[in-house]
Amino acid sequence: xxxxxxxxxxxxxxxxxxxxxxxxxxxxxxxxxxxxxxxxxxxxxxxxxxxxxxxxxxxxxxxxxxxxxxxxxxxxxxxxxxxxxxxxxxxxxxxxxxxxxxxxxxxxxxxxxxxxxxxxxxxxxxxxxxxxxxxxxxxxxxxxxxxxxxxxxxxxxxxxxxxxxxxxxxxxxxxxxxxxxxxxxxxxxxxxxxxxxxxxxxxxxxxxxxxxxxxxxxxxxxxxxxxxxxxxxxxxxxxxxxxxxxxxxxxxxxxxxxxxxxxxxxxxxxxxxxxxxxxxxxxxxxxxxxxxxxxxxxxxxxxxxxxxxxxxxxxxxxxxxxxxxxxxxxxxxxxxxxxxxxxxxxxxxxxxxxxxxxxxxxxxxxxxxxxxxxxxxxxxxxxxxxxxxxxxxxxxxxxxx
Numbered sequence: 001x002x003x004x005x006x007x008x009x010x011x012x013x014x015x016x017x018x019x020x021x022x023x024x025x026x027x028x029x030x031x032x033x034x035x036x037x038x039x040x041x042x043x044x045x046x047x048x049x050x051x052x053x054x055x056x057x058x059x060x061x062x063x064x065x066x067x068x069x070x071x072x073x074x075x076x077x078x079x080x081x082x083x084x085x086x087x088x089x090x091x092x093x094x095x096x097x098x099x100x101x102x103x104x105x106x107x108x109x110x111x112x113x114x115x116x117x118x119x120x121x122x123x124x125x126x127x128x129x130x131x132x133x134x135x136x137x138x139x140x141x142x143x144x145x146x147x148x149x150x151x152x153x154x155x156x157x158x159x160x161x162x163x164x165x166x167x168x169x170x171x172x173x174x175x176x177x178x179x180x181x182x183x184x185x186x187x188x189x190x191x192x193x194x195x196x197x198x199x200x201x202x203x204x205x206x207x208x209x210x211x212x213x214x215x216x217x218x219x220x221x222x223x224x225x226x227x228x229x230x231x232x233x234x235x236x237x238x239x240x241x242x243x244x245x246x247x248x249x250x251x252x253x254x255x256x257x258x259x260x261x262x263x264x265x266x267x268x269x270x271x272x273x274x275x276x277x278x279x280x281x282x283x284x285x286x287x288x289x290x291x292x293x294x295x296x297x298x299x300x301x302x303x304x305x306x307x308x309x310x311x312x313x314x315x316x317x318x319x320x321x322x323x324x325x326x327x328x329x330x331x332x333x334x335x336x337x338x339x340x341x342x343x344x345x346x347x348x349x350x351x352x353x354x355x356x357x358x359x360x361x362x363x364x365x366x367x368x369x370x371x372x373x374x375x376x377x378x379x380x381x382x383x384x385x386x387x388x389x390x391x392x393x394x395x396x397x398x399x400x401x
Contacts, residue, residue: 187316203230265292268391378399
């Protein structure tokens, strides 16, 4: 899977100097409200608006989306949460031109994440960018360079990093050594119906107020393709390979965090479009194995053939002294020595947005930084290449950051 057509944002000393200058235009105090813009006002963007409203200490002042209807829907959510009218921008770059915005939420399609993040930090904005942070190696390298040069705060949307029971489990079982040595981690995420979205009736013709060229961004131009827009998670170009870039990115990030991993060694993958013979071009069933230098194997499976939501997602750390099963609903720890399992319910997701807003004020590094965001994205990229090209993929040192 070549990355030759992926965006390669231009970097210049002038751009970095400008970003550094802009970063000093507004210094926030501990009680100041963070002024936010949203780039990508669809379903995920609106969800993150709700998370920020729950976290508090912020106000929304600007919205951007290629479809005017999405901005209307996002404005309704802002209003519902007690906010005022936002300016609207079909071109996200005009939103970034506003000097009174402290930070932006980037929730557009995956293939736009890197270019939008780089543009935002160079415009002096802090960024909450949805996962995966990037789709290709050179995009991750570009984002890390831009963030380091600008000094901006960037949080990646792998929310597990800030949820209370994930933090507690890391401290309780890994930092303490209680789980022992871990050489294998199983991950799976099945039954995710986000990959089965249908085109709404009447959308065979592009809405007049939707800028399709803006949605495509750097991708090759093509006529209006409704399935690609509405079932974007099943589109290879829009979703970083489908269930790898959409689901595994969350799971492998927890593994990296708990075990102190960064770059993978190798990856193999197998799967295909077995169940849904529709327009999709990403696997509806896929398996992967990623190996790491610390003698750790991480497995991944995802299927949308089995749509039973019960016990459909898990991260299982297989330790010499115990086994930990964990995801958003909570965790269950089984001591190898026997005895009752330790069971804890899950915490609140909005804590991740709260951590970001706190870091905007304090200038501290957020819980999900861009270096980890790059390496987590690269595990997915390697899986995508392995699946597409049916071969073992090895880490390339040129991808180091």
